[in-house]
Amino acid sequence: MPSSKGSKVFAEAMDRYGWQSLHQKLQGGKPKDIQKIFSKLKYRICKLMFHQSSSFVVQKLFEVCDEEQMDQLVFSVTADPALLMSACLDPQGAECMKKFLECIRASEQISHMIRFFSHFSVPLANDQFGSLPLLVAIGRNISIIAVSESGSYLLRAIISKDRPEGFILMWIMMHASHLSTEPFGNYVLRHVIGLEIPCLIEEIVAKWSGVFHGLSMNKYGSKVVKKLMKASKRKYAPQIINDIISSPKFSTVLVDPFGYSVLQTAMKCSKGTVRKRLHDLIRQHSELLNRK
Structure with a gap:
């Protein structure tokens, strides 16, 4: 004292x-x-x-x-x-x-x-x-x-839509791939995606082109992918879904528990030809699901 x-x-x-x-x-x-x-x-x-x-x-x-x-x-x-x-x-x-x-x-x-x-x-x-x-x-x-x-x-x-701190968002976007697979970092990234700021969602989707199938099979990454599809149903969800179903590892995503959860969300977030293609692919691989 x-x-x-x-x-x-x-x-x-x-x-x-x-x-x-x-x-x-x-x-x-x-x-x-x-x-x-x-x-x-x-x-x-x-x-x-x-x-x-x-x-x-x-x-x-x-x-x-x-x-x-x-x-x-x-x-x-x-x-x-x-x-x-x-x-x-x-x-x-x-x-x-x-x-x-x-x-x-x-x-x-x-x-x-x-x-x-x-x-x-x-x-x-x-x-x-x-x-x-x-x-x-x-x-x-x-x-x-x-x-x-x-x-x-x-x-x-x-961080809010009304008051996004520029330097914080910039850092998050630079390290989005790393944060997406972190136990607590993924919450931060999902929060930013939830703000539905068009330029940020566009940047993430462009950056992750070709790797959505891999993220879908990660415990934390799968949650980020689902959040991304829900936040961009009309514009970017079809692009994300096409990226996953076009992957030669689609069957691996389908039988993975986290990947399957992503595909279920994809069905809800898609329509038209994209939804039909996804539905047909799942049916074609139905035998794999029966083995789970």
């Missing part, structure tokens, strides 16, 4: 002029000075974020802390969720949190912060200042976020 000496350093950090002394010591980079200031301020980090003078000290402290000290700060700043949320929604506090997120490095630290943000993603994303640290966290760590359970939830919560 904070000591009386800690209170003195805290007051110095808050002082209009005293903060400069602390800032200079941190800038000097002497481990002894850094540790002394760190030990006095680590429990009060969030409170210091709200004030202009002390925020300079806090941001410099983030820059000079080693990994072990940052570990302690990660748990310190998230110890009081209400206080941290208030800091993120404050102009000065948001800048400090942005700096903090830029300075954390260890994967455990990143994961801990992402789990925290996943619980408050909507109010943060919809706030002028709160969205700043949130997007920094995502931008720096999106490759980790997109394939984790809490990160997947976070991305889905902040």
Whole structure:
């Protein structure tokens, strides 16, 4: 807990002029000075974020802390969720949190912060200042976020048709093939497909031309293919279905449990000559189904 000496350093950090002394010591980079200031301020980090003078000290402290000290700060700043949320929604506090997120490095630290943000993603994303640290966290760590359970939830919560974040969607589209076969990444991709943004669906369908049969036999990829057909019934579903039934491995797709599920969805999403061709092919291979 904070000591009386800690209170003195805290007051110095808050002082209009005293903060400069602390800032200079941190800038000097002497481990002894850094540790002394760190030990006095680590429990009060969030409170210091709200004030202009002390925020300079806090941001410099983030820059000079080693990994072990940052570990302690990660748990310190998230110890009081209400206080941290208030800091993120404050102009000065948001800048400090942005700096903090830029300075954390260890994967455990990143994961801990992402789990925290996943619980408050909507109010943060919809706030002028709160969205700043949130997007920094995502931008720096999106490759980790997109394939984790809490990160997947976070991305889905902040990406909407009315407010698609360009750089996030760009990254998702670049890594769509990888995300489609990930246990949590596929949820992110299906969410983006569900927005039914024409140019994104067109890009995915074009990118996956010739590989839909393989994705259809993957536990997670099959869910993405089904979502894609449902979201593009009129325009791209026929193209996807034709890609699958034209494959020399169609019979393999038919007897695969995930592939068969995709073909069932294909029947519901198709009509006319495409549906008839699919239906006829399934009948031609009916003996294979009877062996299942």
